[in-house]
Amino acid sequence: MAKNLQSSHGRPSQDSEVFSLRDEDPLSSLPSETLLNDSTTKERSIQQKKSIVKSSAISLFWVLMWYIFATILSVYNKWMFSEDHYNFQYPLFVTSVHMIVQFVFSGTSLLVVPKLRPAKRPTVSDYIYKVLPCALATSLDIGLSNLSLKTITLSFYTMCKSSTLAFVLIFAFIFKLEKPSWKLILIIVIITTGVVLMVSDETDFNLVGFVQVMAASAFGGLRWSLTEVLLRKESIGLTNPFASIFFLAPSQAIILLVISAGVEGYFTIFRSAFFSTFGTGLHTMGIVLAGGSLAFCMIMSEFFLIKRTSVVTLSVCGIFKEVATIFISSLVFGDILTIINIIGLCITLFGIGLYNWLKLKMITAKARKDIAAIDVGQEETHRSQSTQMEEDDGYDDDYDEYGVDRAASHHLYSTVAESTPILLVDGGLNTYRDSDDRHGDRYELR
Numbered sequence: 001m002a003k004n005l006q007s008s009h010g011r012p013s014q015d016s017e018v019f020s021l022r023d024e025d026p027l028s029s030l031p032s033e034t035l036l037n038d039s040t041t042k043e044r045s046i047q048q049k050k051s052i053v054k055s056s057a058i059s060l061f062w063v064l065m066w067y068i069f070a071t072i073l074s075v076y077n078k079w080m081f082s083e084d085h086y087n088f089q090y091p092l093f094v095t096s097v098h099m100i101v102q103f104v105f106s107g108t109s110l111l112v113v114p115k116l117r118p119a120k121r122p123t124v125s126d127y128i129y130k131v132l133p134c135a136l137a138t139s140l141d142i143g144l145s146n147l148s149l150k151t152i153t154l155s156f157y158t159m160c161k162s163s164t165l166a167f168v169l170i171f172a173f174i175f176k177l178e179k180p181s182w183k184l185i186l187i188i189v190i191i192t193t194g195v196v197l198m199v200s201d202e203t204d205f206n207l208v209g210f211v212q213v214m215a216a217s218a219f220g221g222l223r224w225s226l227t228e229v230l231l232r233k234e235s236i237g238l239t240n241p242f243a244s245i246f247f248l249a250p251s252q253a254i255i256l257l258v259i260s261a262g263v264e265g266y267f268t269i270f271r272s273a274f275f276s277t278f279g280t281g282l283h284t285m286g287i288v289l290a291g292g293s294l295a296f297c298m299i300m301s302e303f304f305l306i307k308r309t310s311v312v313t314l315s316v317c318g319i320f321k322e323v324a325t326i327f328i329s330s331l332v333f334g335d336i337l338t339i340i341n342i343i344g345l346c347i348t349l350f351g352i353g354l355y356n357w358l359k360l361k362m363i364t365a366k367a368r369k370d371i372a373a374i375d376v377g378q379e380e381t382h383r384s385q386s387t388q389m390e391e392d393d394g395y396d397d398d399y400d401e402y403g404v405d406r407a408a409s410h411h412l413y414s415t416v417a418e419s420t421p422i423l424l425v426d427g428g429l430n431t432y433r434d435s436d437d438r439h440g441d442r443y444e445l446r
Contacts, residue, residue, distance in 0.1 A: 055308070062305040063317055067324065069298035074325050075332055076291055077146060078154040082333075086287070088274060090264045091146035094288050095139075096256035101292025102299075103249035109242045118237035122247060126236050134226040135251035141223050143256055144216035151209035154329035155337060158322055159198040160213045162348045165355060166191040167221025175225050183358060190351035197344030203336045241303050245296075316356070319349050 079085045080094065088094065110117050122131055149157055166188045172178035199210065230238055238244040260266075275281040305317075326345070329335045 059305065059308050062301055062308060065301040066298065066305055066317070067321060069294055069301055070321055071325060071328055073291065073294045073298055074154060074158070075328065076294060078149050078157075078329070078333060080287070080291065081146060081149045083150070088284070088287075089150065090260065090269050091150065092143050092256055092260035092264055093266075093269055094291065095142050095146050096253050096260055097285075097288050098292035098295055099249045099253035099256060101289055102245050102296045103253065105293075105296045106242045106245035106249065110246060113242075116240055116242045118239045118243045120235050121237045127247075130226075130230055130233075130236065131238075131247060132251055134223065134230055135248050136255055137219050137223040137226055138248065139252045139255040139259070141216050141219040142252070143259060144212045144219065148209045148212035148216065151206040152213060153204055153335045154333060155326045155335040155341075156198070156202055156204070157209075157213055158325050158329070159341065159345050159348070160195065160210065161217055161220070162322060162345070162352065163191055163195045163214070164217045164220040164224075165352050166195075167218045168224045169221075169355075171221045171225035172228070175229060177225060177228055184355075187351050187355050187358075190354070191348050194344045194346070194348030194351060197347065198341050199344075201338045201340035201344075203338065241299055245299070316353075319352060322349065 077091075080088050081091050083089075145157075145161070152160075169178060169184055169188055173180050173184075178184060199205070230236055238247060260269075269275070273280070274284040323345075326335075326337070330337060
């Protein structure tokens with residue numbers, strides 16, 4: 001028994017070894033700073049995941065809002081002016097009222113939110129020689145677009161309006177906003193081919209409506225090019241869509257009211273059945289005002305969407321929106337699409353997507369060079385080079401979350417085929433940032 005006791009006291013028993021192993025903390029040998037860093041990293045990872053989910057949900061919300069408002073507005077315009085539906089045959093008058101509604105909403109927004117107010121305003125000379133031509137082109141684009149919906153289907157209208165990019169590029173060549181290259185010319189040919197195929201097999205072709213919508217597309221191309229010129233000068237004050245609408249909408253409303261007086265006639269309008277009594281007049285004006293409100297809501301949803309994402313996201317979403325509009329018009333109005341129509345549409349959308357891809361490729365290449373310069377510690381050299389590039393190429397080192405230069409990529413936004421004929425100041429959406437005057441910037445795709 002004593003031997004057993006000595007054995008038990010002389011060396012540790014097996015049980016005591018087990019307990020000693022259990023008592024040891026395997027993490028006790030690690031430095032406390034390492035444990036703290038691991039814990040912090042896990043917390044940050046969880047927070048980042050939550051932030052990504054939240055941000056994605058909000059972005060998806062604005063995408064849906066944009067789709068909803070754009071689709072409702074497209075259907076509204078067709079329903080409003082079509083002989084088979086509400087048959088209000090005065091689209092120029094309606095569009096002028098929409099401009100007034102948007103002017104009121106934008107002015108209210110600038111009044112309520114002071115930070116939206118531009119630091120500068122256009123001078124009288126700027127307004128006459130720069131703002132007014134843009135307003136005229138926009139008025140003709142919108143007016144002819146709505147006028148064409150009286151005689152052509154919404155799906156055919158949407159397909160024809162997708163040709164706007166071709167006219168954008170043509171006018172960009174004229175105004176030296178783009179340098180002509182074989183790739184850009186090929187894109188114009190692709191889009192033109194798609195439009196020809198869409199038109200060649202249209203089941204309900206109307207020559208007058210077709211001429212009107214193609215003229216609207218041409219004025220749309222001029223409109224975007226003039227808008228591009230306007231937005232390159234911060235001194236004019238069109239630094240966000242609220243300010244742009246505030247300065248452009250009054251001129252557009254006046255132009256459309258004058259044209260409406262000559263083409264539609266106010267005596268004819270207010271003596272029609274839509275204004276036969278005070279009650280029917282209020283009902284009619286309520287419907288007209290609703291369209292202006294929808295247009296403003298669509299512009300704002302675009303603004304908040306591009307502010308959270310990028311013009312690239314908006315361009316991609318815009319292509320799918322065109323397809324969605326055509327699909328919905330087939331469901332709501334019974335528009336018929338042939339195989340040739342669909343092939344032509346796909347070719348046109350391919351041309352639009354190709355342009356966006358080429359533009360994005362060029363811009364991201366510049367962004368990578370800029371980031372590489374910063375990584376090697378050449379910040380001062382980079383600043384001087386960026387200044388020189390701004391003078392030569394319109395380059396700016398302000399990027400969105402994709403590493404894309406906002407200033408350069410805002411031109412992508414105008415390539416989105418807009419089926420909805422409203423005042424959409426495209427490039428202005430990029431100027432929630434601090435913009436710079438860029439006088440001679442050109443984008444070249446080689």
